[in-house]
Amino acid sequence: MSALPATTIAPLPGQGPVEILRLLDGLDAPTLWWLSGYAAAQASHAGSAARALPTVPAREAGPQERLTIIYGSQTGNARRLAEKLAHDAENAGLAVRLLRADVYPQRELKSERLLYIVISTQGDGDPPDDARGLVEFVVGKRVPPLVDLKYAVLGLGDSSYPQFCAIGRRLDARLAELGATRVLAAGEADVDIETVATPWLEQALGAARETLKTAAPRATVTALRPHAANAEWSRERPFAAELLVNQRIVSRDGARAVHHVELSLEGSGLTYEPGDALGVWPTNAAVLVDAVLQTLQLDGETRVTHAGETHSLHAWLSTRRELTRLARPFIAAHAAHARAEDLNRLLAPDRNSDLAKLLNTHQVIDLLREFPAVWNADELVAALRPLTPRLYSIASSRRRVGDEVHLTVANVAWKAFGHTHAGTASTFLTSRDDGARVPVFIESNERFRLPDAGTDVIMIGPGTGVAPFRAFVQERHEAGARGRNWLFFGNRHFHDDFLYQTEWQDALRKGALHRLDLAFSRDQESKVYVQDRLREHGSELHAWLENGARLYVCGDATQMARDVHEALVDVFVTHGGLDRESAQAHLSELIQQGRYARDVY
Amino acid sequence: MTTTPSHLEEIKAASRFLRGGIAAGLADPITGAISDDDNKLLKFHGSYQQDDRDLREERRQQKLEPAYSFMIRARLPGGVVTPSQWLAFDAIAREHANGTLRITTRQTFQWHGVIKGRLKPTIAAINASLADTLAACGDVNRTVVSSANPLQSSAHQIAYEWAARLSEHLLPSTRAYHEIWLDGEKVAGDEGESEPLYGATYLPRKFKIGLAVPPTNDIDVFAQDLGLIAIIENGELKGFNVAVGGGMGASHGDPTTWPRLGDVIGFVAPERLLALATGVLTVQRDFGNRSQRLYARLKYTIEHRGLDWFTRELEQRLGFALEPARPFAFANNGDRYGWIEGEDGRWHLTLHIAAGRVADTPGQPWLTGLREIACVLRAAASHVQFRLTCNQNLIIAGVAADDRAAIDALVAQHALDAYRAQSGIRRHALACVALPTCGLAMAEAERYLPELLPKLEAQLARHGLSDAPIGLRLSGCPNGCSRPYLGEIALVGRAPGRYDLRLGADFRGQRLNRLHRQNINEAEILATLEPLFAQYAHERSTDEDFGDFLLRAGALAPEAPRTIPATVIA
Ligand code: SRM
Ligand SMILES: Cc1cc2nc3c(=O)[nH]c(=O)nc-3n(C[C@H](O)[C@H](O)[C@H](O)COP(=O)(O)OP(=O)(O)OC[C@H]3O[C@@H](n4cnc5c(N)ncnc54)[C@H](O)[C@@H]3O)c2cc1C
């Protein structure tokens, strides 16, 4: 059979995706044909709410001549690449189907002929939420031998994490182990994704052509491309949004500055849904750029040509290179330049944790200061990793704010090695004045969507994790949703950093928010966190969930998300009468069904 | 006359003897505030919800609610505090409040900046120190004040004892206070409970009693709803002259409101004092205006119905006639600083606490200093006590001659002896709290005093008036918490930086001052006073007070006309 691609299905509420798949099962080509056109029409009428419509082959192609592309994506990068690949393959006349990992019917794996997987690595070497099930299946025992399968894997990752592209690597190795044939070496895209991805996609397309000796190209229904509305602007072609408001929203005593930022999308045609993130292309702080130039005694005016682009060194360092996020390759290069043996030793496989620590605590400038070395402008630009955009959960609903987009930005700043350190994008955003222009793009997140109006939602968002829930509550209120909204929020101090306090109070009064539970960790002797509140209100929480409530978690990935997950396990053990294993399993189920969604960073 | 009861009357009636929703409000974690209605009730328990007005706008922009906190006022009849109580209060200030103790113009303590979560433990701690806060605010009889600094200490003892008895006698009897703050066991609904004296709606408005011992009028006996003038003849208390209908509060530009001095209507013997107080209070309870709070004080009840009516109504209830008032004379309403020996050979040290704020500030570690003094005193004999004065000052009373040196040392060491070198006007300056905590403040008062004084002192010095005792009173609004209408010079706030300048009260608390210039700024204030100081320096007769001089010199405007609104004339 052929399943409609994930992108169509994702926005459908609740069990939607799975149900539709079941319905479609065994439908004949003409029916599917008609369906896709019908859906396309529906989508275009739905206007801004339109979701990407798939490309559906004119004639239902069997597995033998079909390319299947599966993606697992947390923040949309893998999805974007997979969509591009599908698009190109389709234009090349290949029969393609594109599926998000969690809607891929696993039993079809054995009958696949050509399979491409584009997948990122999350957490500490974990799969993206939407791919947990597939990865479990593939690495698990129940997976059949795949001797007839040809495949290729493109992994996405961030080399500043010790488990670089771990998931991509794992799948690639495992498929080989199962007897499948690798048509192309696994790609490992770092945060400068395109550097690796673009050539890989080309080769992948070539290999597909080879493998599927295609007959004459077929006509295909050209459906809406993903984000038709946003087509004009993209990650590579960001829109210069005007900054309308940049307002500190923690008290003067608040330890960590958090700002509410409002940007205008007027005239851009950009649209977003609650749950989406905004991509921001930052500029490195001038002081930092100067510090680097000074330390290396380089002239900012020096013209540097790299990868066919020519700019002044200053321009390269300001808007085109990472100065605050270190990566393995640069450490290696700098170790060589500085002839720093001990630095070099950190790169040894057995020193992963030490390396991770260095990557997490040092900026380029720290390395340059600690291990003096001579660099010339060209080498430097070549060695530094390209600047990457930062994502910020969108904190507003268009139904409420129209052409605006709101963010909740915590300014990352700390002291180390006798110098003040600051995060690039958060500082860039929180230090702009009204009227400034900020290059942005929409990063949609199909995995973090509100359910239908009748369903209850439970939102767990401590710190800046509360951002998307401001959007949720605005949206549900404007839409007159009947479902109840329960928010768990936490921070350090009630007095100082109760983010959006007056808005929540207002929402409670208006009945836009039905319940708000708070955890201020440092207001009493013993620390209290959201997970403690979850346990406290476990029986109600359990009742809500049994009643079909959706669960959302947003915010810190390193600690919070894990602790919250643990608390949820406890809730099901204590109030659901499950043992830990079944509780774990139940939660994984909820995750796969999209009833427990996380947006953690 | 309008008869529909004011909203507050309904709140009181529905409050189940002052419970309302206070307990629930305290437990609400979403806000640092409690509901408006409960705020009205909270006052009866001795606390006010406030917010830091310096931060209001900033926090609004930060999408944070105002920086709510609570002011707590102790009920300390006669302003007497034992050394151990002082230490307890000091600890409370540092642990639960903003690190300061505020001596009020009614000789008690206020703590500011107590956040909601700390309210209960704080009030519990105050009770644990054998004081309380019940009826320190609200439509009830407030803390009864009494002369803190009479010439003879025996007289003080008499006045103090009567102040305490009156205060106890007129306390509300609701158990809500113990229930909410002291985990006293709950009273189901309001059954089994009653307010024999007050009734379910208490008084129409606040009610204040003060007890003065001539020749000292340090409490401003004529500013009280019920003023009692102790008549003491060679150490023996004969009884009290009774003055009724005093009050300061007024509203800007509203000729139907005004400050008023009490009228002396007679004399009662000591054994009849409690009955008299109850009588005055219940007449006001039954006839006070419950539809317009603006006119709900006893002074208006008397103005609107007539003094004779009042006296008749009172005597009917008492079942006896008041005796004719006895002669008395007040010398002044200020405090005398430094050591004074009582006739019992014990010593009393009066210290000047600017605007009553006991705090540790650079160069003035007063809170610390007084804590150390309290430690010494606690060790010393039991009859040593602290007394707060209605002029916002502090007396260390009942010290044995031998202990003086130790105290002097600590006083000097902590810069508490500033008064020695102070100008006459500084020694006799009062200022209400006003900004940032007072919700009604229109202008600065306590925080403005230290800015204004040096400028006035410079002027006075030029005219050789540095030592002239001149009574200066600052209030941030016309409510008159520093009793500004009894100041020889008074500033009453109208807007930030702008005040009404009032002049010409006497120094005995027996003549109100008059509005001299309206709504002027500091430059105009100084410019207006300059020639008057000059004239006073040249033309005053010996010992003539500034206020009296201005009156004699014809420098004062005629008194403001009063009108009584038709609506309230019975
Ligand atoms: C602390 C104190 C002033 C000081 O600097 O010491 C004070 C402070 C306040 N007074 Fe007062 N009054 C204080 C003595 C007075 C006096 C002087 C006196 O009683 O000798 C008066 C004038 C006499 C009188 O009552 O007429 C006074 C007349 C008022 C009024 C006007 C009442 C009226 O009938 O017009 C208000 C406003 C009200 O009650 O509506 C008021 C209200 C207030 C409030 C509670 C403001 C409010 O209602 O929200 C102030 C709290 C400010 C703060 O942040 O602490 N306060 N207030 C005094 C505490 C006395 C005590 O310990 O009980
Ligand atoms: C999907 C998603 C949604 C997000 N939503 C939000 C949001 O709503 N609000 C928000 O504020 N952020 C959000 N983020 C995080 C945001 O994208 C940025 O990562 C964050 O703002 C930091 O970026 P930066 O450029 O300011 O810091 P960078 O220049 O990227 O520097 C960050 C690096 O500095 C180092 N570092 C940081 N703090 C310290 C420290 N104390 N000591 C030592 N080293 C340190 C760490 O290595 C860290 O990786 C989100 C991220 C994702 C992926």
Ligand SMILES: Cc1cc2nc3c(=O)[nH]c(=O)nc-3n(C[C@H](O)[C@H](O)[C@H](O)COP(=O)(O)O)c2cc1C
């Ligand atoms: C919370 C978090 C954890 C991550 N952990 C890893 C990791 O362990 N290893 C890795 O290679 N990349 C890691 N990454 C980087 C992502 O894989 C990278 O940003 C990738 O581009 C995301 O692709 P996606 O948008 O398709 O999910 C992490 C990113 C985030 C936000």
Ligand code: SF4
């Ligand atoms: S006089 Fe006015 S400003 Fe001053 S404390 Fe009283 S109410 Fe507040």
